[in-house]
Amino acid sequence: MNILGISAHYHDSAAALVVDGVPICAVQEERLSRHKGDAAFPLLAIEWCLQNARIEPDDLDAVVFYERPMLKFDRVLTCALRAFPQSWRAFPKAMKNLLGEKVWMRGIISSQLGVPGRKVLFTEHHQAHAAAAFLTAPTRRAAIMTADAVGEWATLSVGDGERGSNGTTKIRRFREIRFPHSLGMLYSTFTAYLGFKVNEDEYKVMGLAAYGKPTMVEQVRKLICRTPDGAFALDLSYFEFHTTAKRSYSPRFAELFGPPRNPYEPIDLDTAEGQRFADCAASVQRVLEDTLVELARTLHQETGLADLCFGGGVALNGVANARLLAESGFERIFVPPAPGDAGCAMGAALYCDRIHFGNPDRDLPDHPFWGPSVDGSELARIAQEDGHHVETLRDSALIEQTADDLAANRIVGWMEGALEFGPRALGHRSILTAPRTTEMRDRLNREIKYREPFRPFAPVVPTDVAGRYFDIPRGGTRLARFMSGVFPVRPEWKSQLQAITHVDGTARVQVLDPAMAPRLHALLEAYGQRTGIPVLLNTSFNLAGEPIVNRAVEGYSTFLRSKIDVLVAGGTRVTKRSSAVGSTEAERIREEVA
Amino acid sequence: MDSPRPHERPTAFDRMLTPVHRWIWSDTNRRVQKLLRFGETETDGGRDILRAAEVTSDPLLRRLYLEHAIDEFRHGILFRHRAAELLRVSRSHSNIGFQGDWLAPGGHGLDDLQVDGESDQTMLAFLHLSEKAAASRFCIYRDVMQHDPPTRAIFEEILHDETFHMNYTLTQLARVEPQQHKRHLWRARLSRLWKAYLRLATSLAAILGSILLTIQYFVLLPPFAWMAKRAAHRESAGWTAVSPTSSDSLNRQY
Structure with missing residues (x-):
């Protein structure tokens, strides 16, 4: 059974495909369109999901939208009425916004994908959040809490979920708090x-x-x-x-x-x-x-x-x-890697599979890597065309070389495997560097991320040694799996982990299980062998105002525009050469035509 | 003042609007808003050109687009910083009424160009015309900004870059399409005209829509608003129980 989940039109639209009860792929529209927080109907994401799974729209059993458009319309209209006459300026805008497109989701999905309207289904917004949180978590029974700005009417809901021994799944919402109380x-x-x-x-x-x-x-x-x-x-x-x-x-x-x-x-x-x-x-x-x-x-x-x-x-x-x-x-506490609206695409599809169609529960892969894969050969080709220094290395050699780079305080753009689903870079599209000094933090802020100095950077550490450096309480490892918890840095390590220690002595740590990202885990160990501390600073691979990079060419353009020292994509390693061919040619043209 | 270089001459249309531009830029609050908007436009344009760099298969164009994009990002920063300086001095806030935006669309932006789907030829022709239009407009802005030397200096600096952008896009278009580059320029001109018409038409439609909806708001809604307010008074804050059957069917949109 093939089920496509879609979230769109508020912020961070996305598509996710579930085949026979298991997610096959999921991606946020912004990663493909390259417009940060892209809220448009996620046509690129849908196309990629279907192509990646080699599925035609006709093969879809259901397309599930992550909220009920008419219920949302009801809320907007009711609020406008209640605020009469102060809402007179907002009313035309809101109506044009909703009546122009958003309430016609069944028709839009049906016409864009060429699927019959009866295949287009709708979950409630917080139902999709609850499903994304519970159905992706490795637990049999759990309480569920969802909270955001607003869905249709609900802003916060509580309930529970249960996976029965016979494969049945239940998600119940007991009660909710409604807009405008949020x-x-x-x-x-x-x-x-x-x-x-x-x-x-x-x-x-x-x-x-x-x-x-x-x-x-x-x-x-x-x-x-x-x-x-x-x-x-x-x-x-x-x-x-x-x-x-x-x-x-x-x-x-x-x-x-x-x-x-x-x-x-x-x-x-x-x-x-x-x-x-x-x-x-x-x-x-x-x-x-x-x-x-x-x-x-x-x-x-x-x-x-x-x-x-x-x-x-x-x-x-x-x-x-x-x-x-x-x-x-x-x-x-289980927080999915994409707890926001993008994750609702996955939640809606899973809810439809387990609850609407009543399909048996399946164990799901416990990772965030559902997006397009990076192609190292693409990087090698374009970097060679521009005359930069390119090496294609075997895995072990690449890990050793990168560990050397990091130990030498170089900043590494690291791309491997499938793109993360959700806002966090969890090791497949990351900028990595040594976490030791505040100078490194300031350099990253100043020369690469161009962001406010008060914002902290996050560390990544192997699970088995995380407790040595961070005061992670019982149960905290799970929260830290997708960088969803902030925990204290142990006092004795603060001086050696200055770049990732926030002003209050904490860090938003990611603890890395080797099965989740084996190459990054190997890199952490190799770096640890060189420096004695297998902890790296891990920040998302993007510049201010841009979405996280997806393809190698996007990583490459980010690499060229910033002071990242080394770029790794798959098995390809690139370093900048100042006299690169493209660079000198472009300079010549600038002189000629200016 | 140096005499303007040929490529820095504003068009007749822009020259005609000089008094309007002078009036728009004379007010500090309006200037702040315009600069902030230009900052956004330049940054957005930079992102699109960056995308063009990422999708082109021509290595030289990739490098030139990249430099172009970096210039645009820098312009965005220059505009924002200047606006922030003016804000600091004037302590002005956001709502400043008429800005004459329809008269002065500012930097080039890339309209609704879908960079991913465009050929190098189309992109270069489009960029050339956009940069040319922006250079003409910035030339006027620089000239009417004599009362504000720092802002004028920014336009002067950006104008220099725009000239480079305008020229390289034309020379590269001639390189990648030696036979038919003029045809591409004409197609791009027509495309810009068409988009201008669409913008105008959608703006008019939006204005008409707003007027009709506002009329409906005041004519039709009052009784419903009264009922909605009464209903709101009866609602108690706090938890609302979720009926177990409320989400049984995924077929409903309501």
């Missing part, structure tokens, strides 16, 4: 207030929070109060996201927290103003964590289960995830 929107409002991009830069708020003190928790608690039934509600007088698309927060919000940050001014943490912004970030982060912990604790008491599957965009908050593990009572 933890995701609360966090996004602060993201906007702090001058970052909503739906994109929330992780910057988390990074900034470590520099601040939660001195404004009481003010944040004015914005969100607990309801008698244990849920929460936002005080809407502080927000405008439900009435207008123009601004998330109201003048009252700005009165409470002070003037918002100008997005074009850098945050200077040495000034009182910069520190106020950091304190703001720390305060909302604290309230988010507290709320999640209380909700999860109640869910744990209610279900008595040891495992929690956590999905939705809020599950990308690694600091909150670590607190959930420490304080909610759950022994293990």
Whole structure:
């Protein structure tokens, strides 16, 4: 049975293909279209999935969209009515937006793919999040919590999932909190207030929070109060996201927290103003964590289960995830590699297979590598054409050479195998370098990633030695598998892991199982043999504002535009030669024509 | 002031609009918004040209596109930094009313060009015309910016790059298509005209749509808004139970 899952039209659209109950491939549209956060209908992703699996659209048994468009329309229209007449500016935009395309998903999918309308199905948004979290996790029974900005109406839901011994699967949602009361929107409002991009830069708020003190928790608690039934509600007088698309927060919000940050001014943490912004970030982060912990604790008491599957965009908050593990009572927390909307493509397809069609449960590969594979020969060809230094090496030689590069403080662009599905680079499209010094961190920020100095870099470490360098609690290894938890760096190693130790002494560590990425694991060991510390700094292979690279040629162009020293794709290793043929030819032309 | 080089002469149409441009750029708030928008346009254009570098099979074009893309990214940064400086001085904020965007579309951008599907010839012809149009426009901007020397210097610098971009795209087009490069330029001109028409038509349609929807909003919606508000008062905050049967069928869109 062939089932295609699609998520689109909000942010980060994606497609995923499930064949006979097992995911075959999945990719975000942005990785193919090269437009970061591409929300367009994911035609490229769909085409790639079908081509990769050698399946024609006629062979699809179902195409599942990750939310119910008319239910979403209902929410938008209802909110516009409730906000009458303040919503008069937002109303035409919202209607054109929805009626122009988004509510006609059955027709769009049917016409784009040439499949009959009866094959087009719809899950609810949080149902897809729940399925993505539970059905990809290696657990038989678990509580499920999903939280994001908003789906159709739900912003947070709790429930449970069970794989029966007879192969049956159940996913139940007990209850939900509905828009406009939303933890995701609360966090996004602060993201906007702090001058970052909503739906994109929330992780910057988390990074900034470590520099601040939660001195404004009481003010944040004015914005969100607990309801008698244990849920929460936002005080809407502080927000405008439900009435207008123009601004998330109201003048009252700005009165409470002070003037918002100008997005074009850098945050200077040495000034009182910069520190106020950091304190703001720390305060909302604290309230988010507290709320999640209380909700999860109640869910744990209610279900008595040891495992929690956590999905939705809020599950990308690694600091909150670590607190959930420490304080909610759950022994293990499973966050999928793509907990956000992109992952809903996979969740919707799996939900359709297990629940709608009632197909028996299958064990799924426990990795994030579902995208296109890199072709080292493509890199060799183009780099040779440009006259750069190219070597094609056997695996062992390549690992040794790369370990030498890293030990010599070179920055390596590392591409191997299939592309990651989800926002994290987990070792197949990574920039790797030595984690020892702050100079390396500053160099990466300044010369390669071109990003704010307050943002931390993440480490990758083999599972078996992770506990030596990081204080990973029981159950934390699972959370760290897909870089979903933030844990303390052990004090005795902080001085030798300066580049990946955040200002609060923590790191968003990835613990690497050799079966998941054997070559990277071998590289870590080879690097460890040279330096004594098998830990590398691992950051996504992209430049600011660009999606993570997919093909070798994209890695190559990133390599040429930045100060990455070495590029590895498959078995090909490239280093820059300043007198490269293409370079001199282009310079000659520049002189001639300018 | 040096006399302008031939490629730095604005078109007659742009010259005609000089007073409008002068008025638009005279206000600091409008200037900030324009610069920020140019910053985005240049960066977006840079990404598209970078994509062209990644998809071309011609090694020399790859290198030139890459340099071109780097220039565009740099222009984006120059515009953003200048806008930030002006913001810092003026403490202005976002809502500044009329900007005359339809008169002054700014940097070239790549419209809706699907870079992945285009041949080198089409791409070069398109880029050449875009750069030429941008150079003409930037020439006017530079000339009307005498009251703001730092911004003027930025346009001067970018104009120099645009000249290079304009020239290399033409010479490369002649290289990759020696016989028919003029035909490609004419096709690109027609394509730009068509896209301009589409932009205008969709803008008009959007304006008409907004007007009709706004009328409906005030005429038809009030009773429903009253009912929706009443319903909202009856709703209690907190948990809403999810019915076990609510998601039984995946056929429903509702």
